[in-house]
Amino acid sequence: MPNNAYENLRNHHKPDNVEVLFVGESRPQGGTFFYQGDSALYRETKKAFDEFFKEDIFTVNRFKNWNCWLYDISENPVNGLGDHERKAEIHLNIPKLIDTIETLNPKTIIVCKKKFVEPEIRNSSIMDNYCESESIFFLPFPGQGNQRKYRESLVKALGGISFCLD
16 A cells, blocks of 8 residues: 555544644554554554453554544654664654654553654754653563563553543
8 A cells, every 4th residue: 555545544534633742753664554453553542452451442543532643753664674774764853753743632642663763853843842651651562571561651641631431
């Protein structure tokens, strides 16, 4: 699927008022995608939300209705790149993330990747308006054995957010 198809799907699920901005590195190179409901990030996010609400409730439509949205720093997959190229791609796209955050002004930011994304955000102006563990949360990507840690961290972050159940 071409990039614009992924971005059209992402934008279709963008709420009018983004209150909780999930920040990812990029969509996976293998063709899975959060908004298709078939990626590791989708599966583990669903598990965390379902655990938080204590019922099988999570869908991408509810995610949108709860004013949550996933933004990926890079439109192109970076998980196939070497560390140097991956870090450079993230660094190159941080100004666009800053602009997106300034435009959306979300109450909460949940960063779903620590290795290269967290240092870039910590060294940016984003931290001027967000307080760690209160309005911005840095979670490990839910892969390579970090699934449980991701879910536990996300459930904890969700505890400070008000959701309107439909």
